[in-house]
Amino acid sequence: MPRTLSVFPFPALLLGALLFLGGPAGAQTGEFQGVTVTVQAKDTAYGIARRAGISVEALLALNGLHSPDLKIGQTLRVSSTARHVVGPKETLYALSRRYGVSVNALLAENALPEGAVLSVGQVLTLPATATLPSPAQPTPVALAPTPGPLAALSLTLPPLLGVPQPPEPVPSAAPQAPAFAPPEPALPDAPSPDRPSAALPGDWRGMAMALLGTPYRYGGTTPAGLDCSGFVLQVFTPLGVRLPRVSADQAQVGQPVAAEELQPGDLVFFDTVGGGRISHVGIYLGGDTFVSANSYQGKVSLDTLMADRYWGPRYRGARRVLSGPLAVRGP
Structure with missing residues (x-):
């Protein structure tokens, strides 16, 4: 069961919670950092959207909702931006497999050059098309306080997703392609990958x-x-x-x-x-x-x-x- 941390209306405690959950010093490596919030008693779509700095329409669109009616305990995404903190031995290829995006998409999203090598603790922004962890396992979000007395927020500590990843695929492994990956068409006269034909000079x-x-x-x-x-x-x-x-x-x-x-x-x-x-x-x-x-x-x-x-x-x-x-x- 995830641990919860209650934040009360004290500026110092709020600042400490934000630094612990969202700051680089508190980030654990090999971890997905999402942007979700769990609906509490008396929360409304308008109130959550206002604290997150987005419109109600944007909140509904991010979560595929057609009505602003919320349920206590419901997990809502309040931003389309998600991050990953690089862990030991993690590579761009391994992360592209985990989140269902191409290596080139990760490079472009983070303005990295071709051939870039990741370092432990480096924070990567995930492309909007990334396949993110299930919302059934909520990850933390820091919402801006509303004017006046600050209502208590329940922040859930993020789950660790640091599953060891192989540095590179081996020829015998069968990589799992995303749903949109096209099937390989049959080509007459094409040799089998298991028994490729020898290439003649200039061929x-x-x-x-x-x-x-x-x-x-x-x-x-x-x-x-x-x-x-x-x-x-x-x-x-x-x-x-x-x-x-x-x-x-x-x-x-x-x-x-x-x-x-x-x-x-x-x-x-x-x-x-x-x-x-x-x-x-x-x-x-x-x-x-x-x-x-x-x-x-x-x-x-x-x-x-x-x-x-x-x-x-x-x-x-x-x-x-x-x-x-x-x-x-x-x-």
Whole structure:
């Protein structure tokens, strides 16, 4: 049963409670810090919204409510912002798996560069699309006091979610994809990931297919583990095609290609974070199919392009970096 702490109308006690529950010094590592409040006797939607500094409409929308009628003991979210305090051995990949978001989304939300290494005690803001812990386990919130005498608030100490996470996935593990992750389409002539075919010199398609099933690893550039731009480098560098390291820069080289003129070997780019920033790259194979190092699947995999409900809306363009015989060479 969670411990509760009653806060009485004394400024010093209130300040101490806020520092203990919300301040960096009191934050425990490996912990989710949410923004919920438990409804007490005589609480109203208007009163809670006012103390939280939001409108009643916003309070109802955050909790999927259609009526301002509340019940004692009901847990309400009063902000869409949630945080995580980094614990020992936690990685960006492990946190992306825990909260159902991509590594790139975590980087963008916290203005971190590609290849960033987390430190113990670092506070990360979670994207709005993150899958948060069940509200049945309330986490603390500090509400601004209303004018006049301060009503007693019951603050619930946060549960620890510091479940040990593996630093990186192993090839034999089957990563659990979010509900929106697209299934891998069947592609004729594509070799099995368990038995990839050998790639001939200059055969970009054979090289890409030979890497199917390679584990996704953020910052990876070798067959032991690859991220999306590292996968593209693995395929094209042996052909003498020089490309930048990250996907956003790769989207600036070569010749732009209209969607209706896509050819096998073209690089296809996506905004998986929002705001128009290129954050993912793949290689078009033809037949509305592309191959990439997919952080959701946890490996190099095949996906549908325009017809897919996830990738289609996030497609942001293509570039042609192959020319001459390399552009038309196939299996």
